[in-house]
Amino acid sequence: MSTTAFQPTMRRAARAQTAALRMPVARTAPNLIVPTLVVAGAVYAVATYVRSQLSAESETMNRMFAQQNTPQVMESRRKSLLVDTEGDPRKTIYNVLNW
Structure with missing residues (x-):
């Protein structure tokens, strides 16, 4: 094995062409x-x-x-969810998107 430094094999003319291709x-x-x-x-x-x-x-x-959301459905909801005694669950802090 040789102990000489690495020498590129590309010729100077080829290097000049590649340098011209890399111009910004x-x-x-x-x-x-x-x-x-x-x-x-x-x-x-x-x-x-x-x-x-x-x-x-x-x-x-x-x-x-x-x-x-007909009046009949709203009345049924009011009765089943105990809106009069416990408050409307649609107005709680947990239902922020509905405000």
């Missing part, structure tokens, strides 16, 4: 604007889609609860 891309306005617009458009599209889905789900739930 200039940060000009078009190079920054296009990716920014793409990201902003994608975020906007996702946010719009999520908002429309949440709105549709909210309308569905509102229709479902409107059918269940």
